[in-house]
Amino acid sequence: MPARRPSPRFASAATLAGVLLFTATACNSSPSPEPAKESGPATTWQEPASYAYTLTSTTQVMAGTFRVDVRDGKVTKTVGLDADSRRQVRDLPRKVPTIGELLKTLGRARSEGAATAEADYAADGHPVRITLDWDENAIDDEALYVIDSYRPNQH
Template sequence: MTAGRRYRARSVSAATLAGAVLCAATACGSSASPESAMENKPKDTWEEPSSYSYTLTSTTQVLAGTFRVKVRDGKVTEAVGVDEDSRRQVRELPGEVPTIGELLKRLDKARSEGADTAEADYAADGRPVRISLDWEKNAIDDEALYVISSYTPQGSSGAPSTDPAA
């Protein structure tokens, strides 16, 4: 059992080093716009608003496809499937499309339970734009990838926020 832990630690270190080299190599000479600038560390500055809309592209065993999501008072009030599979899933599994806060809870749970992969990329304002989970590296069908785009915070009236910081 100890040998397995040492091997895992070495492979994680090697993977981390390879990822750092790859990130450094791809960053050289690139000019990223502020909108596309992402960080791999969590930010404590972003708080999930009670109302917003976003697009979720999910590749999980339970939820796969692209969804346009509206959140009001911290709950998903509307989820529209963009493609055939996601439309079917919205019909058959209502309530499975999560809020961004629920996705962050999944990330925290995966980290606290020692998942092999529990990573996120963040926008400049601190909100997640990509969450990648894999509880067991050698297990099949436990991976999850969530890509969050077209995020628009909503004002108390339900209209897009006019706050420039949003």
């Protein structure tokens, strides 16, 4: 039985598939992701000795909305404002960070070359949103922190 030659239609489909496969492979073989750029102006904000803020966190470790009081660089009071955050305050009372700790985490993500390490800042320089993704190909390592109702305390 003689060998059949592929039809021109089949040959062009195979060629197209090969080109697409090569292109997809080449796109996925980039050396390493560029470190994320900062959104907004660079901050010169200094963490005050005493302040309060509301933190909405969506991470695997900490999810929910929290009212946080800080004094001398330490969280002194945390109130969960929804079911998830109330459970976490009860089970893990020391897990809610200060704004300064969030900024240190952002700095560490940038220095370690995280896929995303961005922050948006208020007019006074304090962060209002921090977005992190350590590895764009990993699941469950993303974090979003929204800082609201920030108020320095006068003592």
